[in-house]
Amino acid sequence: MRWISGSMAMTLAACTPVTQDSSAAPPPDTAKADVLDSISNLVDDEIPEQLDWRQNFPTWYAPVTPYRIIGSGKTGIYYVGTEGLGIYFIPTSAGHILIDGGMPGEGQYVADAIRKLGFDPKDIKILLNSHAHLDHSGGLAELKALTGAHMIASEGDRSALEGGFYLGSEDDTAMNAPPVKVDRTIADGETLTLGDVTLTAHITPGHSRGCTSWTMPVEQGDKTYQALFFCSATVAANRLVGPPQYDGIVDDYRKTFSRTRDWRPDIFLTNHPEFADMPTKRERQKAGDPLAFVDRTGFPAMMAKLEQAFEAALQKQTLKYNAIMQ
Numbered sequence: 001m002r003w004i005s006g007s008m009a010m011t012l013a014a015c016t017p018v019t020q021d022s023s024a025a026p027p028p029d030t031a032k033a034d035v036l037d038s039i040s041n042l043v044d045d046e047i048p049e050q051l052d053w054r055q056n057f058p059t060w061y062a063p064v065t066p067y068r069i070i071g072s073g074k075t076g077i078y079y080v081g082t083e084g085l086g087i088y089f090i091p092t093s094a095g096h097i098l099i100d101g102g103m104p105g106e107g108q109y110v111a112d113a114i115r116k117l118g119f120d121p122k123d124i125k126i127l128l129n130s131h132a133h134l135d136h137s138g139g140l141a142e143l144k145a146l147t148g149a150h151m152i153a154s155e156g157d158r159s160a161l162e163g164g165f166y167l168g169s170e171d172d173t174a175m176n177a178p179p180v181k182v183d184r185t186i187a188d189g190e191t192l193t194l195g196d197v198t199l200t201a202h203i204t205p206g207h208s209r210g211c212t213s214w215t216m217p218v219e220q221g222d223k224t225y226q227a228l229f230f231c232s233a234t235v236a237a238n239r240l241v242g243p244p245q246y247d248g249i250v251d252d253y254r255k256t257f258s259r260t261r262d263w264r265p266d267i268f269l270t271n272h273p274e275f276a277d278m279p280t281k282r283e284r285q286k287a288g289d290p291l292a293f294v295d296r297t298g299f300p301a302m303m304a305k306l307e308q309a310f311e312a313a314l315q316k317q318t319l320k321y322n323a324i325m326q
């Protein structure tokens, strides 16, 4: 099964062109292409045992000036991620909340971004995680040590966070992340209140067993907007068949597509920002549009593409698996 294991790291982002040979010419600039259209193009090639994440996914490490996405004064939702990894900071009247920690080693980067916004990272009380894959959970242990915040996560992702592995690919050490202790688990539909901010957890499994999306109302001017932090629903590195990444993964993806079909958030935010076209929205915001991130059609459009890509990947993996087994 090395063929899938080998493809794991390569397809983690499922959209980022990867150069396997450092001496090869860089891939053509596909950044402007619709990244979601390329999601079903899984890479099945072998990868070197040692994967240099920084070289293969440079945008995951490229700094971005932190900014407020929506809100007024010192409230709202702030972007403290890198170019390729969405990380979200939510200040409250009783300490702060952070969603995701980036790659291993990026904790300090995130703390610095929060300081640049005029907040003290030591006031973070709650750490959350969209899902237990190293590009979103890798910096959490460092951030926990830095802030003393409570780590709150779903039961489905707890073992991977605490074990520092990619569930179902425990031997793939390139996918490991520094283990982080989960202080409290949160279930589907449960709310989390800190000061004047309340977040609601929505378990949207498939991409990981405990993939957790969050919603919260956020005010700007005299209006309230519903914001969604969407976990993910790409297939990316996941084995859907023979043996699956985890039991029930295919049903989980389908349940997630079905339950999100009616979701119409005013603002949707993703942990790979290009999925929500965030760089374009940020440019519009900089040009003076205070509601640049309000986008009520973007989420259903993304989900429709992800569902198609999922069914295509399932078919492709099934054909490949059957061919191997014959």
Ligand SMILES: [Zn+2]
Pocket (backbone or CB within 6 Å): 012, 131, 133, 207, 232, 236
């Ligand atoms: Zn992931």
